[in-house]
Amino acid sequence: MAADMHAHSELHAQSLEHDAHAHHGHHDDHEHHESFVSKYIFSMDHKMISRQFLITAVIMAVVAMVMSIIFRLQLAWPGEKFAFINAVMGDKWGPDGVLDPNAYMALVTIHGTIMVFMVLTGGLSGTFSNLLIPYQIGARDMASGFMNMLSYWFFFLSSATMTISLFIEDGAASGGWTVYPPLSALEKAMPGSGLGMTLWLVSMSFFIVSSLLGGLNYIITILNMRTKGMKMTRLPLTIWAFFVTAILGVLSFPVLFSCALLLIFDRSFGTSFYLSDIYIGGEALSQSGGSPILFEHLFWFLGHPEVYIIILPALGLTSEVISVNARKPIFGYRAMITSILAIGFLSFIVWGHHMYVTGMNPFLGSVFTFTTLLIAIPSAVKAFNYITTLWKGNIQFTPGMLFAIALVSTFITGGVTGIILADSALDINIHDTYFVVAHFHIVMGVSAIFGMLAGVYHWFPKLFLRHMNKNLGYLHFWLTFISAYGVFFPMHFLGLAGVPRRYYTNMEFPLFHNLQDINVLITVFAILGALAQIIFLFNFFYSIFRGTKSSQNPYGANTLEWTTPMANIHGNWPGALPEVHRWAYDYSKPGEEADFIPQTVPLRDGEEDGGGHH
Amino acid sequence: MKFVIYFILILAAAAIWQLVRVVELSAKLKGVDPNKVTDKDNKLNSRLMFLFMIFLWIFSLWCLFNYKDRLLPVSASEHGIDIDWLLNFNMIIIWIVFLVTNSLLFIMAWKYYGRSDRKAAYFAHNNKLEMLWTGVPAIVLFVIIFMGIRLWNRTLEPADSKVRIVEVYAKQFSFTARYSGDDNKLGKANYRLIMDANVLGLDSSDVAGHDDVIISDTLFIPVNEEVNFRFRSQDVIHSAYFPHFRAQMNMVPGMETFFHFKPVVTTEEMRKITGNPEFDYVLLCNKICGAAHYNMQIKIVVGTKEQYEAFMNRHTEFLPAEKTAQVK
Ligand code: HEM
Ligand SMILES: [Cu+2]
Ligand SMILES: [Cu+2]
Numbered sequence: 058m059a060a061d062m063h064a065h066s067e068l069h070a071q072s073l074e075h076d077a078h079a080h081h082g083h084h085d086d087h088e089h090h091e092s093f094v095s096k097y098i099f100s101m102d103h104k105m106i107s108r109q110f111l112i113t114a115v116i117m118a119v120v121a122m123v124m125s126i127i128f129r130l131q132l133a134w135p136g137e138k139f140a141f142i143n144a145v146m147g148d149k150w151g152p153d154g155v156l157d158p159n160a161y162m163a164l165v166t167i168h169g170t171i172m173v174f175m176v177l178t179g180g181l182s183g184t185f186s187n188l189l190i191p192y193q194i195g196a197r198d199m200a201s202g203f204m205n206m207l208s209y210w211f212f213f214l215s216s217a218t219m220t221i222s223l224f225i226e227d228g229a230a231s232g233g234w235t236v237y238p239p240l241s242a243l244e245k246a247m248p249g250s251g252l253g254m255t256l257w258l259v260s261m262s263f264f265i266v267s268s269l270l271g272g273l274n275y276i277i278t279i280l281n282m283r284t285k286g287m288k289m290t291r292l293p294l295t296i297w298a299f300f301v302t303a304i305l306g307v308l309s310f311p312v313l314f315s316c317a318l319l320l321i322f323d324r325s326f327g328t329s330f331y332l333s334d335i336y337i338g339g340e341a342l343s344q345s346g347g348s349p350i351l352f353e354h355l356f357w358f359l360g361h362p363e364v365y366i367i368i369l370p371a372l373g374l375t376s377e378v379i380s381v382n383a384r385k386p387i388f389g390y391r392a393m394i395t396s397i398l399a400i401g402f403l404s405f406i407v408w409g410h411h412m413y414v415t416g417m418n419p420f421l422g423s424v425f426t427f428t429t430l431l432i433a434i435p436s437a438v439k440a441f442n443y444i445t446t447l448w449k450g451n452i453q454f455t456p457g458m459l460f461a462i463a464l465v466s467t468f469i470t471g472g473v474t475g476i477i478l479a480d481s482a483l484d485i486n487i488h489d490t491y492f493v494v495a496h497f498h499i500v501m502g503v504s505a506i507f508g509m510l511a512g513v514y515h516w517f518p519k520l521f522l523r524h525m526n527k528n529l530g531y532l533h534f535w536l537t538f539i540s541a542y543g544v545f546f547p548m549h550f551l552g553l554a555g556v557p558r559r560y561y562t563n564m565e566f567p568l569f570h571n572l573q574d575i576n577v578l579i580t581v582f583a584i585l586g587a588l589a590q591i592i593f594l595f596n597f598f599y600s601i602f603r604g605t606k607s608s609q610n611p612y613g614a615n616t617l618e619w620t621t622p623m624a625n626i627h628g629n630w631p632g633a634l635p636e637v638h639r640w641a642y643d644y645s646k647p648g649e650e651a652d653f654i655p656q657t658v659p660l661r662d663g664e665e666d667g668g669g670h671h
Numbered sequence: 672m673k674f675v676i677y678f679i680l681i682l683a684a685a686a687i688w689q690l691v692r693v694v695e696l697s698a699k700l701k702g703v704d705p706n707k708v709t710d711k712d713n714k715l716n717s718r719l720m721f722l723f724m725i726f727l728w729i730f731s732l733w734c735l736f737n738y739k740d741r742l743l744p745v746s747a748s749e750h751g752i753d754i755d756w757l758l759n760f761n762m763i764i765i766w767i768v769f770l771v772t773n774s775l776l777f778i779m780a781w782k783y784y785g786r787s788d789r790k791a792a793y794f795a796h797n798n799k800l801e802m803l804w805t806g807v808p809a810i811v812l813f814v815i816i817f818m819g820i821r822l823w824n825r826t827l828e829p830a831d832s833k834v835r836i837v838e839v840y841a842k843q844f845s846f847t848a849r850y851s852g853d854d855n856k857l858g859k860a861n862y863r864l865i866m867d868a869n870v871l872g873l874d875s876s877d878v879a880g881h882d883d884v885i886i887s888d889t890l891f892i893p894v895n896e897e898v899n900f901r902f903r904s905q906d907v908i909h910s911a912y913f914p915h916f917r918a919q920m921n922m923v924p925g926m927e928t929f930f931h932f933k934p935v936v937t938t939e940e941m942r943k944i945t946g947n948p949e950f951d952y953v954l955l956c957n958k959i960c961g962a963a964h965y966n967m968q969i970k971i972v973v974g975t976k977e978q979y980e981a982f983m984n985r986h987t988e989f990l991p992a993e994k995t996a997q998v999k
Contacts, residue, residue, distance in 0.1 A: 337843075386793065430815060450791045451789050481819060527706040604706075
């Protein structure tokens with residue numbers, strides 16, 4: 058069966074190759090006539106689209122980061138006046154430099170939304186799936202360049218709408234990035250639930266369209282357009298990760314769409330999917346019979362897969378970066394694929410762990426505890442496989458490699474606290490506290506950002522044909538790594554002391570007064586971390602234009618993207634498509650002169666493929 | 672002033688820029704790629720990895736020892752004692768895993784830094800090892816799952832009908848308590864009956880409600896007696912969080928939710944335990960619910976049975992004006 062499928066897809070790949078080839082020749086002739094608009098704006102080229110995603114995501118990340126500094130200032134020194142806050146927020150939301158409580162809520166909400174969706178979903182998958190799928194499977198471009206272009210422009214619309222929503226009269230959506238109704242449904246519940254929330258929903262709808270267009274394209278491209286010899290079991294783990302990620306997205310984003318659609322109905326057309334028995338603003342609402350719990354189920358049916366949509370690509374990038382720079386095959390290639398598939402499957406049956414204290418049936422809670430803890434097994438396998446890949450390696454500490462190793466560290470540190478949260482009995486007391494904030498920032502936020510940065514440093518030569526500055530990269534890395542732990546590790550203790558998340562200040566409770574120095578420590582590290590990102594931004598934009606030119610295969614890597622010339626040409630390879638003869642991980646193979654063997658090198662007589670032995 | 676700061680920032684950026692250029696140009700003149708990683712870089716970063724491991728140990732353990740006395744005091748509820756035990760048990764496991772696996776990672780990074788005269792080992796997979804680290808986590812997790820589920824089911828078992836029922840009612844941004852009186856039955860309520868004088872929307876035609884007692888400034892519960900809380904909300908989702916009692920339940924409009932527990936430490940006793948004569952238990956809102964979410968609370972007092980009765984005698988039963996009118 059598997060062999061069948063394989064033969065089939067190979068045929069497919071061949072015929073596509075022919076098409077693409079003819080197509081390509083045609084393009085070559087016309088390359089010079091390309092207009093500015095079709096080259097830089099409405100481009101259908103996967104490499105340009107990748108860069109568009111990346112630069113948009115970098116800008117959005119800066120916006121979200123500045124927000125976090127503002128609310129961290131408020132948490133560390135509540136009520137203190139900061140000229141910075143007044144300068145950024147204006148007199149309405151930051152009068153005299155003190156942050157307004159409603160503005161605090163809006164900042165937290167939009168910070169979370171931008172980071173989760175725009176930066177770590179759109180930005181991460183959009184950049185690297187687009188860049189690496191055609192490159193690493195040996196295709197001339199995505200299956201549909203047009204859909205791909207639409208995917209970016211919907212993403213752009215979504216980001217722009219979210220940003221615009223910050224500037225409206227009543228403020229942006231402020232009900233938390235999870236936008237639970239009735240809070241998010243009723244304007245009377247908070248000002249941000251008016252136009253701000255409408256724009257949030259519009260933005261998310263664009264985002265879902267973008268994500269689906271992108272995801273379908275990735276899946277089809279990977280299934281149908283692999284070059285000759287690129288069996289599924291020869292794919293680099295990056296592609297496996299993008300593949301499963303895209304499937305998760307295609308299966309779960311439509312559910313988020315229905316979830317949002319019903320909310321739109323409740324907000325604008327008087328339906329009561331999520332609303333019942335509500336008295337607010339001096340008035341009993343007519344809606345009855347709905348349930349906010351329904352929203353939570355729909356939301357987390359996307360929401361949990363979503364966290365893996367974020368982390369899997371980061372892990373995929375890391376697999377590749379670690380293997381290349383350790384100069385060793387990734388340890389347990391098949392186990393890694395199995396783990397990715399297991400995580401992908403399990404991620405659909407654990408969503409209830411976000412809802413243990415919603416009054417759910419205790420039996421159901423038990424089931425979710427069981428499935429959730431199962432996910433820790435494939436996660437552990439991945440972590441151990443990374444560590445073993447480093448063992449006896451010849452590690453090249455590029456900035457990308459440093460970030461990849463750091464990802465493994467934060468993935469472990471954040472993963473173990475998941476074990477506590479997954480335990481329904483223990484979650485009772487820490488649900489919605491800073492313990493959760495610590496957990497998901499470390500395991501998802503920090504890890505995925507590290508994966509993304511590892512990818513940017515490592516593949517910068519393929520993105521912009523140049524290198525980023527190494528020494529600035531080192532400085533950026535070490536400051537970032539230290540501040541990441543400095544910010545998020547102490548948060549666990551706030552949570553264990555009972556501090557709820559999404560509080561404008563903790564000073565209203567004598568219970569929390571003696572924890573204020575922890576908040577100060579966290580904010581100091583947050584500021585340090587933000588300053589470190591200035592180094593990155595400088596390095597990034599400087600290197601795009603002035604960085605040193607890269608050679609064709611600067612790291613001695615095996616995958617196909619490094620067989621393309623150092624020029625961004627249509628169709629990626631000037632001649633025929635490369636043919637693949639081996640897996641992607643023949644590094645430091647015994648009896649070989651060089652410490653890498655590109656996938657295009659035929660197997661020798663009697664040589665076994667795929668690192669197999671015994 | 673501002674101008675000076677901007678000026679300095681711009682100068683600093685320009686200086687870095689120039690520095691980067693000088694280093695890159697001089698390397699180019701020497702004919703090497705300035706951004707290629709050298710053996711020296713590898714050595715430096717591998718040592719920093721080792722130092723980072725030490726930093727992580729010190730920092731994490733410093734947090735633990737420095738903050739542990741500021742965490743929640745011993746559990747004031749019966750089931751909470753079991754929760755704390757299980758939490759500590761799991762914490763020990765994850766602290767070990769956290770320290771050991773991170774250390775392994777950083778030690779590998781420190782030890783196997785790249786040298787141009789070395790070659791890495793070719794080690795692509797090993798079934799025994801992979802079984803080991805699938806199997807061991809699986810076994811540990813099964814223990815954790817088993818103990819967790821057992822405690823969870825014990826904690827959330829529906830309460831006996833004889834257990835005293837107390838309602839906690841939420842609205843933006845306050846809690847109100849309603850005691851069920853001698854009949855241990857809460858009177859019916861309907862959100863359409865809500866008005867200024869009847870915040871909970873009580874239905875005065877239900878006799879079960881006539882002995883209900885409404886108190887909005889304190890939640891008083893007697894020690895060593897199970898109490899079954901019923902939660903309702905008027906507007907948005909709130910969450911009743913009793914950190915000292917290791918209890919939490921969402922309060923959802925249109926729904927009734929429950930949580931029952933037995934307080935075992937009085938406020939007086941907890942004041943002694945914490946060494947804080949001003950200590951008070953508190954119920955706080957733990958689900959984002961609007962601008963004043965950060966200040967939605969009600970004081971909880973745990974007292975002896977006598978204190979409880981004295982407290983209740985000071986409060987009157989539910990006899991709203993409109994009800995008295997109706998009865999007449
Ligand atoms: C070892 C595997 C993991 C387990 C057992 C686990 C478990 C949990 C549980 C039970 C919660 C809910 C806690 C609560 O709200 O009270 C949670 C929250 C969360 N987790 Fe994980 N997790 C794991 C890995 C991950 C990964 C890999 C990511 C992301 C890539 C992630 C991201 C999140 C996020 C974003 C939340 C918070 C959502 C919110 O309420 O805003 N987790 N996790
Ligand atoms: Cu989840
Ligand atoms: Cu509330």
